[in-house]
Amino acid sequence: METLPLFIAIPLAVAFLFPVFEKLSLRRALLDGLAVLATAALLAGSLGLLAQPDRVYWIGGWAPPVTGINLVSDGLSRLMLVVVQAISFFSIVFSLRYMDRYSSRGFYYGLFFLLLAGMNGVVLTGDLFNLFVFIEIAAIASYALVAFGCESEELEASFKYLVLGSVSSAFILLGVGMLYNLTGTLNMAEVAAKAPALSGLPIMAMVGACFLFGFGLKAAMVPFHAWLPDAHPSAPAPISAMLSGVLIKAGGVYVLFRLFFSVFGMDLLYARVFMALGAVSMLIGVLLAVGQWDFKRLLAYHSISQMGYVLLSVGVGGEVLARGGPTPVAALAVFAGLFHLVNHAAFKSLLFLCSGSMEYVTGTRQLAEMGGLSRPMPLTGLACRVAALSISGIPPFNGFWSKLLIIIAIVQAGHYALAALTVLVSFLTLLSFIKVQRYALEGPLPELLRSVREAGLAMSLPLLALAALCLLGGLLLPLYAGALFTPAQEAMLSGLNYARAILGG
Amino acid sequence: MQATSESGGGLSPIVKTVARWMAGFILVFGLSVVLYGHLTPGGGFAGGVVLSAAFILVVLSHGRREVLQILSERAPTIYDGLAALAFLLLAVLGYAAGGFFLNFLPKGQPFQLWSGGIIPLCNLAIGVKVGACLFGVFAALAVFRHLHQRSA
Amino acid sequence: MPTLDHLPYLFAMLLFVIGLYAIVAKKNLVKLILGLIVIEYAVNLFLLLLGYRGGGVAPILTRRDAPAEFLARTVDPLPQALILTAIVIGLGTLALVTALALRLYDRYGTFDITEIKKLKG
Numbered sequence: 001m002e003t004l005p006l007f008i009a010i011p012l013a014v015a016f017l018f019p020v021f022e023k024l025s026l027r028r029a030l031l032d033g034l035a036v037l038a039t040a041a042l043l044a045g046s047l048g049l050l051a052q053p054d055r056v057y058w059i060g061g062w063a064p065p066v067t068g069i070n071l072v073s074d075g076l077s078r079l080m081l082v083v084v085q086a087i088s089f090f091s092i093v094f095s096l097r098y099m100d101r102y103s104s105r106g107f108y109y110g111l112f113f114l115l116l117a118g119m120n121g122v123v124l125t126g127d128l129f130n131l132f133v134f135i136e137i138a139a140i141a142s143y144a145l146v147a148f149g150c151e152s153e154e155l156e157a158s159f160k161y162l163v164l165g166s167v168s169s170a171f172i173l174l175g176v177g178m179l180y181n182l183t184g185t186l187n188m189a190e191v192a193a194k195a196p197a198l199s200g201l202p203i204m205a206m207v208g209a210c211f212l213f214g215f216g217l218k219a220a221m222v223p224f225h226a227w228l229p230d231a232h233p234s235a236p237a238p239i240s241a242m243l244s245g246v247l248i249k250a251g252g253v254y255v256l257f258r259l260f261f262s263v264f265g266m267d268l269l270y271a272r273v274f275m276a277l278g279a280v281s282m283l284i285g286v287l288l289a290v291g292q293w294d295f296k297r298l299l300a301y302h303s304i305s306q307m308g309y310v311l312l313s314v315g316v317g318g319e320v321l322a323r324g325g326p327t328p329v330a331a332l333a334v335f336a337g338l339f340h341l342v343n344h345a346a347f348k349s350l351l352f353l354c355s356g357s358m359e360y361v362t363g364t365r366q367l368a369e370m371g372g373l374s375r376p377m378p379l380t381g382l383a384c385r386v387a388a389l390s391i392s393g394i395p396p397f398n399g400f401w402s403k404l405l406i407i408i409a410i411v412q413a414g415h416y417a418l419a420a421l422t423v424l425v426s427f428l429t430l431l432s433f434i435k436v437q438r439y440a441l442e443g444p445l446p447e448l449l450r451s452v453r454e455a456g457l458a459m460s461l462p463l464l465a466l467a468a469l470c471l472l473g474g475l476l477l478p479l480y481a482g483a484l485f486t487p488a489q490e491a492m493l494s495g496l497n498y499a500r501a502i503l504g505g
Numbered sequence: 506m507q508a509t510s511e512s513g514g515g516l517s518p519i520v521k522t523v524a525r526w527m528a529g530f531i532l533v534f535g536l537s538v539v540l541y542g543h544l545t546p547g548g549g550f551a552g553g554v555v556l557s558a559a560f561i562l563v564v565l566s567h568g569r570r571e572v573l574q575i576l577s578e579r580a581p582t583i584y585d586g587l588a589a590l591a592f593l594l595l596a597v598l599g600y601a602a603g604g605f606f607l608n609f610l611p612k613g614q615p616f617q618l619w620s621g622g623i624i625p626l627c628n629l630a631i632g633v634k635v636g637a638c639l640f641g642v643f644a645a646l647a648v649f650r651h652l653h654q655r656s657a
Numbered sequence: 658m659p660t661l662d663h664l665p666y667l668f669a670m671l672l673f674v675i676g677l678y679a680i681v682a683k684k685n686l687v688k689l690i691l692g693l694i695v696i697e698y699a700v701n702l703f704l705l706l707l708g709y710r711g712g713g714v715a716p717i718l719t720r721r722d723a724p725a726e727f728l729a730r731t732v733d734p735l736p737q738a739l740i741l742t743a744i745v746i747g748l749g750t751l752a753l754v755t756a757l758a759l760r761l762y763d764r765y766g767t768f769d770i771t772e773i774k775k776l777k778g
Contacts (some may be wrong), residue, residue, distance in 0.1 A: 005596075005605035012595050020586035023579035060599070060606040129739055138744045143753055152764045156773055159757045163680060163689060166750055170673075170696045173743060174703065177736070181707045184736075548718060550745060616720050642752045646759065 003045060004057045004071040007081065007120040008134075014038045015113035022106020031097050035109045036132055039092045042116075043085040049078055050483050052379070052490075056126065056502050064503055067187045072126040072502060075487025077261075078336065080123040080254050082484065083345045087245045088116050091238035092461040094353050097458040098237060098360055100382060108148060108236075112396050114141035115242065121249040126502060128176050128186045135172070135218065135251050145239045146231045157230035163439040164227045168217035175210030178203060189502035192263045196496065199265065212273060219252020221311065225304050229288070232303065233296035235374040237356020240296060244303040245349030249341055253310060262491070262498035266318040274315025279418060282308030286428045295365045295440065298432065299348065302391065306344045312422070313337035313406040314492075316413045321493065329412045335407035335489045339477070342484075343398040347475060348391040350466040358440065359457050363505040367436065370414045372445035376452045379443050383463035388437055390470040392430035398474035443505055515568025524566035539632035543621040549628040553635025560640045569648050576579035578649055581641030588634035595623050595630065665706050672699035686758045686768040693754065697747045701740045708733035 014034060021031055054074045062068025073081075092112070099108055118138025125131050125184035143165065180186055182203065198204050217224035228248070232240050247502055260270050285305030292298035317333030320326065329368045357380045358373060359365050374381030390397035393404075410419040454460060494501070515521065535555030542548030564572050599607035614622030677697055679692025709732050716734035717728055758768065764772050 002600075002605065009593060009597055009605070013590060016586045016589040016593070023582045057605070059604070060608065061604050066683075129742070133742060133746065136750075140749050140753060143750075143757075147757060147760075150760060152773075153760075155757055155761050155764065159686070159754070159761065161756065162750065163693065163755050166693050166754075167677070167696065169746075170700050173700045174673075177700070177704045177707055177739075180739075182737070294700060504610050541672060546715075550741065615718075639748075646752075650759065 002057050002132055003049070003061065004055075004073055004124060007042060007045065007124060008034035008071075008117055010038060010042060011113040011117035011120060015110050015117060016108045018110035018113065020172050022104060022110070022311065027106060027386065029107060031105055035112070036089075036093050036096070038113065039085065039089040039116075042120075043082075043089045044276065046078070046081045046085040049073060050082065054438040054487075054501065067185065067190060069130050070126040070187065070189075070502065071124045073124065074498075074501065075489070075491035076254070076258065077123045077475050077491075079342070080250055081120065082383075083342055084116070084119050084123065084246045084250055085481045087242060087345055087349050088112075090220075090349065090353070090466055091241050091245075094241075094356065094459055094462045095236075095238040095454055098356055101360075102149065102236065108145075111141045111145050111148070112239070112242075113315055114138075115247070117146065119246060122250050123254060126188050128179065128188055128191065129189075130186075131255065132169070132172055132176055135255070138247060138251055139169065139218070140237075142231075142235075142243055146235045146243075148236055148239070149234075153169065154234040157227075157234035161227045161231035164217060164224075168214045168224075171210045171217075172214035173208050175214060178207050178210070180234065182207070188258070188263050189499045192265075192496050192499035193503065195263065195499075204264075208260075208264065208270065212256075215255045215259070216277060217252075219248050219256065219307060219311075220281075220304050221252075221277045221307070222284045222304065223277075225285070228304060229297055232300040235293065237296075237352055237359065240299075240356070241352040243350035244300065244352060245345045248303065248307060249310075249345065253307060253341065254342045256311075257314060257492060261318065261493075263493055265496045266322050268319065268322045271315050271318035271322050274311050274318060275415075275418070278310070278312030278315050278317075279327070279421060280308070281305065282312060282425045283421065286425050286432070290428060290432045290435075292432075293367050295358070295367055295370075296352065297365075298367075299351050299355060302429065302432070303344075303348055305429065306340070306348065306391065308420070309342045309403070309406055309425075310337045310344065313340065313409060316410050316418070317413060317492075320413050321495070325413065327493070329409060331489055331493060332405065333413060334492050335481075335485055336402055336409050338485055338488050338492075339481075340399075340402035340406060343390065343402045343470075343473060346466055346469045347387045347397075347399060350383060350387040350463060350470060351391065353459075353463055353466070354380055354387060357455055357463065358384075360455050360459070362449050367439040369446065370440045370449070371443040372441070373449070374441040375445065376449075377454050379460040380455055382464060383460075383467040384441060386467040386470050388433040392433045393426045394430070394450070396475055398477075400469050401474040401477060468502065515571055516566050516657045520566050524562050528559040528563050531555060531562065533634070535559060535632070539628050540625065540634075541618070542628040543614060543624045544618070549631025550635050551633040552628070554639060556632060556636035557639035557643070560636075561643050564644070564648065569651065572648060576644065576648070578644075581644060584637035585634055585641055588630050588637060592627060592630035592634065595627055599623075666703065669699050669703040671695060672702065674739055675699075684770050685769060686761065686773075689770070690751070690754055690758060694747070694751065697743070704736040704740050704743070708736035 002280060018031065018148035057071045059069045059071065100103055104106065116139050118134045120143060121134030122131055122138065125134060125182050143158050143162045146161055147154050176186070179191060183191050185191060232243050235243060247384065260266055264270070282305050285301050285308055289298050289301035289305060292301060313333050314337035317330045317337065320330040320333065349433060355365065358370065361377065362371065386397065390399035393400045407422050410422060535552045538547035538555055539552030540554060596606045599605055599609050602609035608622035610622040612622050627644055662756055673696055676695030679695060685691065707717045713732035714730050716731040716737070718724065720774060761773055763766055767773070
């Protein structure tokens with residue numbers, strides 16, 4: 001039996017079950033069990049998919065020559081699928097205890113799985129309009145989750161996020177419409193087959209601009225980043241981990257890679273735009289982060305900065321490819337970008353979960369009001385330290401290896417100034433996380449927080465698991481790179497051959 | 506109008522009676538739009554909107570207080586979830602015949618009511634879902650909000 | 658060369674810009690929401706225009722039509738399906754944004770965004 005549609009069908013089914021359960025006032029253990037079971041099954045399924053070759057599934061049997069909607073499992077989508085399932089599993093386990101403070105657990109799980117279904121759909125689909133629909137499913141679920149606590153700040157952040165998100169969706173739909181008019185198809189592979197004939201048309205610049213704005217806003221790249229520092233910290237901590245850890249990747253960066261590498265074909269202009277967006281996001285994000293005192297807000301600004309690394313690195317890869325430079329350099333740049341994307345998912349969701357754990361016991365997110373938390377909360381403290389060292393790029397944690405690879409790739413591509421900028425941003429990141437450690441974990445324990453304790457094993461276990469991933473992800477890279485990254489890197493570098501891989505011939 | 510809707514008391518008996526009569530016709534019309542969705546313009550979504558309009562009309566004319574006595578807060582959510590699950594079930598049942606969303610029922614003759622395989626069933630599920638969902642949204646914003654309102 | 662046939666497209670774009678203007682310049686939450694709706698309908702109108710062909714008929718096959726002749730005359734139905742989906746999505750967004758605006762009104766007693774700013778910006 002074909003399993004690809006189940007990655008969308010299972011979360012959707014579970015998402016619709018939860019509100020019914022909530023309204024029937026079923027036992028809490030049943031809800032928790034179903035949520036953990038569903039995410040665990042999806043994680044196992046996505047890991048199983050890694051061992052299988054690329055394949056295409058045509059929904060409802062509408063295969064070419066009558067192209068319907070297709071689901072595609074290639075290297076890049078498998079990589080994203082595993083990341084999404086892994087982070088959602090850890091977030092759900094963390095939620096079991098953390099969501100005690102909120103009512104309506106069933107609605108929370110329902111929205112969570114709707115978000116998951118949307119992201120899985122985005123990652124798997126091979127159809128442009130379907131992509132738009134799934135992005136909207138994920139986005140609407142995330143708007144509601146940001147406002148889940150119904151406090152004034154949360155409502156305000158959610159409103160801002162919703163307005164900007166809807167504008168970006170309108171631009172995406174506009175781009176899809178224009179592309180349909182140009183090519184007469186919505187299938188990404190068929191568009192890719194016609195892309196060489198279209199390149200250079202003035203209208204293609206318009207289409208590219210629509211998609212860059214639309215998905216750039218979803219990925220919170222710098223001129224379009226204003227919503228992220230409000231929206232991500234306002235959500236409950238496990239949702240912050242999902243939004244920062246995977247939504248801006250699956251709904252933003254992944255789609256940019258997919259469209260501009262596989263569907264339009266990378267050219268020099270797009271590559272330079274990627275590099276510029278990446279470099280600016282990297283720098284501005286970290287500069288805004290350094291001055292923050294709200295822990296979660298600081299983390300949110302770092303998300304912008306770290307995604308800048310990913311976009312810059314992949315953009316450099318695309319540029320080398322487009323100007324006909326050495327393929328190994330392009331391959332290294334793309335590889336490093338994808339590696340950093342996965343690492344960022346691991347350490348940023350870990351950081352957000354740590355902030356949630358601290359907020360759960362201390363009741364505050366302000367760094368100035370915390371202090372000495374590593375003594376009463378040794379496990380959270382340890383996990384937080386590991387994540388901070390990872391994001392700052394300290395060996396032997398995973399962030400160090402991916403940043404090292406990014407810098408090597410940029411130097412090999414000949415962009416020395418950008419490499420220097422990358423190193424500088426890395427130092428600034430370290431600086432701001434020294435501040436986090438100094439104020440949250442070290443120093444005297446404030447009088448008010450004398451009685452805090454670790455929040456329990458259900459909250460500590462996901463932290464420790466993610467911390468282990470941060471450590472081993474870098475050290476064991478040679479062991480799993482061939483299964484996870486190489487196929488993804490090949491899928492991106494093969495560019496417009498995407499069309500041939502899907503449609504055959 | 507303003508005063509009555511603020512207190513949730515409903516409109517005059519003439520309006521209430523006419524609204525009750527109309528609601529029945531609107532329901533029948535909505536159902537026909539849903540059931541003939543695979544043959545004529547319309548279908549699950551359009552028909553579902555019409556279905557929810559019938560309920561909304563009754564709420565508007567009878568006012569909040571009267572409606573709250575017969576309306577369960579959880580009914581729209583439950584019908585919404587179950588209809589969505591039914592739609593998904595139709596998609597997954599396709600696996601038995603060979604594929605996700607495969608139209609596994611006999612297609613029948615074009616232009617007959619019983620034709621199109623699973624499409625009328627999908628329309629029915631969507632119609633119930635949209636009707637329940639839209640009415641749920643309306644009820645949440647216009648009726649139940651006043652129950653849960655916290656002080657600002 | 659732009660001709661009179663391009664005028665509807667221009668109007669769709671104009672509508673889009675009007676919606677954007679409302680979102681950027683207006684300070685009332687309700688007007689912001691109206692701006693969102695205008696943008697959405699501008700995009701829908703644009704998609705509808707893409708499927709149009711001069712003198713086309715509605716893409717609904719009836720018993721009286723000969724399929725071959727019908728196919729030659731009908732407008733493109735796909736954009737209409739896309740619009741229907743986009744309308745449904747827009748409806749969901751609209752329901753959510755209305756609920757948010759009402760909650761904000763409960764908290765602040767105003768729809769003015771200049772008075773709703775607990776966040777730093």
